Amino acid sequence: MLRVHQYTLVDPLRGDGHSDLYRGHRNDDLLPVLVEVLVDEYPSSTQLARLRHEYAIEKELGIAGVLAPIGLEELGHGLVLVWADPGGVPLRSLLRSGPVPLALALQIAASLAVTLAQVHARGVIHKDINPDNVLVDVETRRTYLIGFGRALRLSHETPLMTSPGALEGTLAYLSPEQTGRMNRIVDRRSDLYSLGVVLYELFTGALPFVTNDVMELLYSHLVRRPESPHTRSPGLPLLVSDLVMKLLAKNAEDRYQHARALAEDLHECVDRLDPSGTLESFPLARGDRHRGGELDLPQRLYGREAELRALHRAWERVAAGGTELLLVRGYSGIGKSVLVHEIHKELTGAQGYFVAGKFDQLGRAVPYAALAEAFREFVHLLLTEPEPELERFRTRLIAALGDNAGSKALEIGRAHV
Numbered sequence: 001m002l003r004v005h006q007y008t009l010v011d012p013l014r015g016d017g018h019s020d021l022y023r024g025h026r027n028d029d030l031l032p033v034l035v036e037v038l039v040d041e042y043p044s045s046t047q048l049a050r051l052r053h054e055y056a057i058e059k060e061l062g063i064a065g066v067l068a069p070i071g072l073e074e075l076g077h078g079l080v081l082v083w084a085d086p087g088g089v090p091l092r093s094l095l096r097s098g099p100v101p102l103a104l105a106l107q108i109a110a111s112l113a114v115t116l117a118q119v120h121a122r123g124v125i126h127k128d129i130n131p132d133n134v135l136v137d138v139e140t141r142r143t144y145l146i147g148f149g150r151a152l153r154l155s156h157e158t159p160l161m162t163s164p165g166a167l168e169g170t171l172a173y174l175s176p177e178q179t180g181r182m183n184r185i186v187d188r189r190s191d192l193y194s195l196g197v198v199l200y201e202l203f204t205g206a207l208p209f210v211t212n213d214v215m216e217l218l219y220s221h222l223v224r225r226p227e228s229p230h231t232r233s234p235g236l237p238l239l240v241s242d243l244v245m246k247l248l249a250k251n252a253e254d255r256y257q258h259a260r261a262l263a264e265d266l267h268e269c270v271d272r273l274d275p276s277g278t279l280e281s282f283p284l285a286r287g288d289r290h291r292g293g294e295l296d297l298p299q300r301l302y303g304r305e306a307e308l309r310a311l312h313r314a315w316e317r318v319a320a321g322g323t324e325l326l327l328v329r330g331y332s333g334i335g336k337s338v339l340v341h342e343i344h345k346e347l348t349g350a351q352g353y354f355v356a357g358k359f360d361q362l363g364r365a366v367p368y369a370a371l372a373e374a375f376r377e378f379v380h381l382l383l384t385e386p387e388p389e390l391e392r393f394r395t396r397l398i399a400a401l402g403d404n405a406g407s408k409a410l411e412i413g414r415a416h417v
Contacts, residue, residue: 032085038078050149057148065115088137113263129194156187183341189252196247204232237279261287
């Protein structure tokens with residue numbers, strides 16, 4: 001039992017190392033509550049800002065499937081976020097208790113899709129859909145979405161390539177474009193990929209990719225096709241398996257385009273499911289054709305197959321131990337950067353880094369400007385790495401540069417970590 005201000009917390013529901021979620025009651029009127037408490041006694045400004053952001057987003061949405069907080073209160077040097085408790089359990093707990101019956105799993109999936117459609121209709125992208133951020137009331141078949149601390153109020157954003165430890169979201173449920181290694185924007189369809197991972201786990205009892213190697217996990221999201229849910233769980237209807245695999249498409253254009261169309265298909269699955277567990281097939285994503293309001297330009301690269309082959313062959317030679325200089329030239333705006341950034345996937349598989357520098361007209365009088373820009377980007381990337389990795393690079397730099405290494409610069413690098 002834990003007492004926090006005017007609340008008594010009795011049941012820990014989940015924790016991720018940064019915050020814990022408890023079930024309890026308000027002392028003065030015994031109102032059942034859920035309370036999120038930051039773990040650190042002195043939380044970082046980022047942790048505090050994320051909790052404030054979650055409070056603001058969930059308060060504004062006004063959606064039945066999104067818990068609306070009733071308070072954001074100070075606790076020592078931190079904050080606690082409070083909701084009225086609707087009942088139910090985290091989806092993670094439900095998954096751990098054993099296989100979820102197909103009818104119940106479909107109803108949970110349909111409820112989540114409806115809520116996500118309403119969230120997207122209000123111009124919000126969740127960016128962290130995972131079982132810890134979903135509450136399920138098994139009796140009513142209702143779901144509730146929380147965890148909007150990383151949510152985006154824009155229609156899309158362009159992620160930057162950074163170290164895995166600095167990525168926003170839960171890595172096992174991260175969309176390929178959220179890794180920053182795919183040269184694609186993050187938009188509402190990124191949530192649909194993450195929801196696809198959740199549904200894969202819901203229908204099969206396992207994640208599509210399981211590994212302790214972070215870079216291998218990111219590479220799997222980028223290029224590897226997961227085993228079909230129908231293969232993992234032979235009793236699962238093929239139609240449900242195809243639906244999940246469509247959500248897990250690597251390119252956003254190949255997924256469901258709208259959560260509302262997904263919800264329609266899932267509701268139809270619920271209606272068509274036979275008591276014996278069989279499901280009559282029907283065409284998926286028909287509702288996507290009738291959704292208007294958004295113009296989604298395809299992000300594929302067209303007409304650059306020869307250049308891509310040259311780029312990939314150069315990378316293969318370097319990965320085999322060679323050293324090469326590759327120059328890409330052309331007028332401004334013709335897509336040089338887009339072409340070069342297509343190498344991100346291969347670099348992730350080899351656990352490599354990608355940095356770039358441009359020769360531009362304004363900087364043409366500055367010696368080595370493009371090289372300096374590339375190395376500056378590399379240093380910024382290194383400073384997002386954990387201290388052991390940074391120390392390894394620091395040692396290698398000192399050994400390679402010898403007397404040419406600026407000790408003061410290395411000290412500055414250490415101070416920024």
